[in-house]
Amino acid sequence: MTSVPSDDVAPAPNLPGAVTSTEISRSLFGGILDVDGAGAYPGLELLAFVLGCEQGILPERDEITITRHAHDFARRLLEPGTIDEKSRREVIVDEHSEQAMKRLLKCLTLNLENLTKEPGWERSHFYPYTGSLVHWDARIRKHAGAGGAIRRVQIERRYYRGGGALAFNVLRSDPDRGRLDSIRAGLRLLYPIDLVSPLDKLASTLRAKGAKDSTPVTDEVEEHSRGYREDVWSDLYRFGTANILGHTTLAAVTRIRALVNWTGLWLVLMGNGRAAMSLGRGPQPLVVDCAGQHPQLRRAAQRSLKDHLSMIEAAAKRAASGRQVSDVQIGKIRGFFSGTAAGVRLLNAWKGRRHITLGLDCIETLVLACVPPGREVTFEDFVTGWLYDRCGLVVGREAAAASGLLRSLDASIFEVNEARLAGQMSTIGLLTVYSDATRMVRPGGAN
């Protein structure tokens, strides 16, 4: 049994013989980045791979199989009329208990701020706070049966489009053996098997009632992500992931949130870098407005987002290598980047007049990814060495000078920007100010 992206689910108008967004995305970025899978989905998909892999955590062997859980029973509980009373009572004793479970489960679903109406169960995913909340995409399919068509839950890709598969592949193909082992150890600690929390106990009971692969399956999407070129972006992801997972003094929930965010954030940064490279351009840093005080910086951050998306578009067209490609297909790739950036709080909003900024989740993720466990780095190194040199984000004056922004903008604007970021980090507890000359970045909670 294989699992393939369901491009057939929402067929996009495409020209006969034309190239699809899947092909373009694979050749350009190494994996399938599609608007349907934007936001936190790549992170969720990654963890579904990690916990579902039959060959252990991040196996190095080429062929792997995974066991997928749909968690459909619990997800369908949230959408009225999708499970009959009899099935519900097989797990949940009475109506009171059912209402309680619904309210509890609702708090655990992925927050989809871009939606205006209540999502159906197929779009409701649980945030992977514990191992038994990790699950795969699923939908209702009609199957031919003896007495006519039968509606059955089928595990297949719908929102997990391949971003997580790419991330999974990048992690398990790490040439740095020591780092790979530390990531494996970190993932094991994230979901300890020797301690079953109350939430785990409840979630596993509900998950057992849902659909599950009867035999482990091979995933074609992950298979196709293998062997993509090694570059600084692959290294960046592994470096950040190893750091995030190493912060064991922090709550596991904090690390899980950071890992999911980091996966999305990395895909955006990687996409920006690889798109620029494919067009033969130098680094195209993203201008971040953290201060919200200077209209010039706000405009620069808005323009930077537009330029980034235009570059993705141009790179996608170029990757089509002269073959026809529809605007809809290009839009799917472009939409992934804007949607994911908004989802990880790299943008101020999902819709409307958007600019690049650093929301609290984003700041926390970047700090956890930057600082090795038990260590601290200076704020200057964080802003210049990490945010700019490695992630391609312009916040401070030095980064602005290096990226040539000081030709059009005043340096003091970036000083204020940097100071504002420092202020925010200090309030969250991610920055310790020892003196005006010494500001050290370290994840809160580390002793």
Place this chain on the structure above:
Amino acid sequence: MNRHLPFSPSQEQIYEEYLKDSDALDLDTQALAYLEHVLRTGARLVILTGDAGHGKTHLCRRIIQRHLGYGNASEARELLLTKCDGASVIQPAPHARANIALRIHKDLSELKPEIAAELLENAGSDKECATIICANEGRLRAVVASSAARGICNQISSTFVATFARGTCSVDGSLHIINLNFQSVVSSPGNQLSLFRRAARQWVGNASRWNQACEDCSSNLQCPILRNRVLLSNEGDPAPKTRLSRIEQLLATVERLGAVVTIREMLMLLAYLTTGALNCAAVHTRVESLKPGWQHRYAFYNLLFEPPENLSHARLTSGIPVLGPLIDLDPGRRSIREIDDALLNGAEGFIEGQLDLQFRVTVNGKSKIADGASGIDDIAADPTTRRDLASERELVSGIVAALRRRAFFEDAAQESAVLRRLGFVYGESFLEALQGGLEPIKRIRLRARLLAGLHMIQGLRLSGTETMLSLADPAFGRATSEAAIIARTIPVSQIQILPMREAWPQKSGEEVGRIVDSVDWSERHLVVRVTSADRSEDLKLDLLGFECLARAADGYVAEGFYAHDLRRIRNFLGRLAEQGRTEVDQIRLFMGGSMHTVSVDDGMIQVAGGT
């Protein structure tokens, strides 16, 4: 005073090495007393650390004068310039109190870390001579982490860690670290005046100096600088004393919000709020060229919260950073019914004709002077267009803000009431807790309120008299959660609310120096300490963090405004919840305002009603 402003080209003259005797302001700080004391009692290496502007170099000069006996300040400054390189030894003057020579390095950042580490190693092992080193913490960290670091550097490193962990600045009496970032410019232990008040007395209260300069001045009746001097000089009149006390309270609030105010910054602020960055020539020009009614912009209480027309907000706050958080506290932007009623009706009791209350207004096309002491009736116009309406609105709001500020500085209310006027509803409780030694009933009430706040920000709407701290599973810990699994409960007896001074371990036999004794100390943080069998976890709360929790206890969590504080507190609670999580047969679930129990048996889930 103008030289102390960051906008003045002659500002470099305020640096200790270049100061003239006539401009010197010798404030006796606790750090100076401590430094003298430890040098007398056997210290061999003293490190002065902290932000630029705390007075590290000044302390060196004073110690040359007072301890080594070089009574002349100019002579001491000369030694500062020529001998304070870390290599030269300064012998005590013949009649000096000191019995040992001193070696001083006034700025360690001038040296490479390896060379500086070598210097520290040599200094620490020198029995013939004591050494004072000035270094900011960044440089000190680099030095003790350099390849040349050995025994003494390691000792510095561990003492430095003890500074934050245990509140000590020396463990053996030989090596001391005086961290001036803990120094407060408004601390007034016992009956002593604060550093700010002493500076104000010397600069603003020095009657002979002012009289000499201003008595025969043709512009003295129109001069805003002189007006500020009158408002702030303490010559037996209680009103200036109240005003100075208000400024102190504002600075204390800023410190309790996490800002570090250096002595240099405090002096810059004092110079700015007295002069408004004007000098005598500028005042004469204005008096001659402008119609009366411009001076109110330069009243000290307006300068504190609103830049004058010739200075931009950015320039002002980058030059005098403490003005940034001060502007956020502007009492002119807060409406309090009873105060506003009195101000607008002219019933506040301001004497008419005061220079700082004269406003030039244009009403119905005619320019005139309105006296703020009579309220705002004089400026009521009859706007007929939107533009007139907007202009009247701007005019009135400007005057009302100025009147509210003036009223804030006139009212002899308690400090706690002052915080309420600045928008901190629970400021009084915060101050009480900072003082420590709360009566049991007050302590229990305070803990109950913070407990209710901690519950509320996790979405647990429990009663205000809970005796257990319930910790939601971190997967749920949000204020908007409809339901949450309780991961852990902690009895309130294991929770303490302590001021910083008490949160540090009490002095043990070996420790000889404590931070609170080494600087002008003021309490800025509370610590919520949760103790369990094997460890204790601390949550540090500044004024804003405390206010966030105390307000949350009332039932509403302002997620946006307190986003950063909430993130930090929730991370702390999440960590606590995970630490004590155990496997249990019955799951506790909070939902709809009450606790429920969930049992999972044979794959069946049952939730039992609220308890």
